[in-house]
Amino acid sequence: MKFRMLLLPLALAACSQTPVATNPAPPASTPGTATVAAASTPSVSGSALLGEYHWxxxxxxxxxxxxxxxxxxxxAQPLQLDFTADRLNVVNACNNLGAGYSIRKGRLQVGPMISxxxxxxxxxxxxxxxxISQRLRGSVSVNLLSRDNAPRLQLVTDSGDTLSFTGVATAETRYGGPGERAFLEVAAQTVPCNHPLIPGKQCLLVRERHFDEQGLPSGTPGEWQPLNQDIEGYTHTPxxxxxxxxxxxxxxxPPADGPSVAYVLDLVVESEKVSQ
Structure with a gap:
């Protein structure tokens, strides 16, 4: 019996928005604070740093x-900001939210929010x-703080609200590259698998799946096989x-007894309750 079916396109379908252009004076920096942009052009290093972390x-x-x-x-699921080259996405709200953005003179310029x-x-x-949408629109003061290898992001709205974020390195930052996108089908039940340190270990049973550019299934699924490692961010429900x-x-x-490949959850595409 299927209780949920979610098949999404490979990217959020939204038009790029033109940010609102304003030119207020940049806020003064405090000791230990690195303002993201202090010139009329975006700071390359600051913009790049935003994309290296989940905030x-x-x-x-x-x-x-x-x-x-x-x-x-x-x-347990704090609001999170993710930045790509020209897009800001809000994670862990009710809906998925996103907007175009740019950085000018220490200000985050946010376009209309799409949900x-x-x-x-x-x-x-x-x-x-x-x-969160009311506080992420128009022009917002932005500062990056880097202390003890723990990056912090601070946003201050014109109304005086101050939002503070902690940076958590993205998988791309941790593993030193963009990675490869793949689709894995995870069977409803785990299977016994061999592990030198864990007697009676249960592994996910997976097979590779393929989807076209419209997000529709294509090709022939791969063979089912045990996956003798975790998928970061995924918790299996029997x-x-x-x-x-x-x-x-x-x-x-990789360590001698560890995997040479890491899998990181990006999206749950489809779920089905399987009757035993």
Whole structure:
């Protein structure tokens, strides 16, 4: 019995937006703070650094110093900003949110926010989309702070709200390359597999799948085989068959008893409850 089917295109279908151009004076830097852009042209190093991390919200206060509770609906899944070359994506809200952006004179210029249209039954979660969208629009002061190898991102809105984010290195940063996109179908039940240190170990049973540019299945699936390693970001639920979009990375100098390839979850494409 299928309870959920989600088949998405290979990229978020959204038009690139032209950012709003403003030219306010850049904020003064404080010691230990690196302003992302201090000239009329975008800072290449600052923009590149934004894309090397997932930026997870750890604090948010308004102009009166009060915590903005509306941005912390799910503590275990903090709001996260992901930056590509010209696009900002918001993760862990109710819907997937995204907008075009640029950086000018220490200001983050954010274009109109585009959102998927999924309904969330929790009112607080539904309100989260608007709470973050209202603070990520127009022109926002942006600062990057790098201390003790722990990058921090700070955004300050014109109304005085201050949002602080912690940088978590992306898989591309950790593994030193863009990786290879692949699709893995994960069987509903795990299977016994050999492991020198874990007697009775259970492994995911997987096979490779193929999809065309429209996101439709194509070609012949690969052979089922045990996967004697984890998929980063994926937690298996017995009885649920999943099709995953993953990124596959080669591991430089892997340990003698470790895998030479890493799999990182990118998207759950399809889920099905399998009756036993």
């Amino acid at each position: 997870q919200l750890n604090d948010a206060i308004d102009s009166n110093g009060n915590r903005i509770d509306a941005l912390f609906v799910r503590p 998927t249209m999924m309904a969330c039954h929790d009112p607080a979660l539904s309100a989260l989309d608007n709470a 009885g649920i068959r999943n099709v995953l979009r993953v990124k596959r990375f080669n591991i430089s100098n």
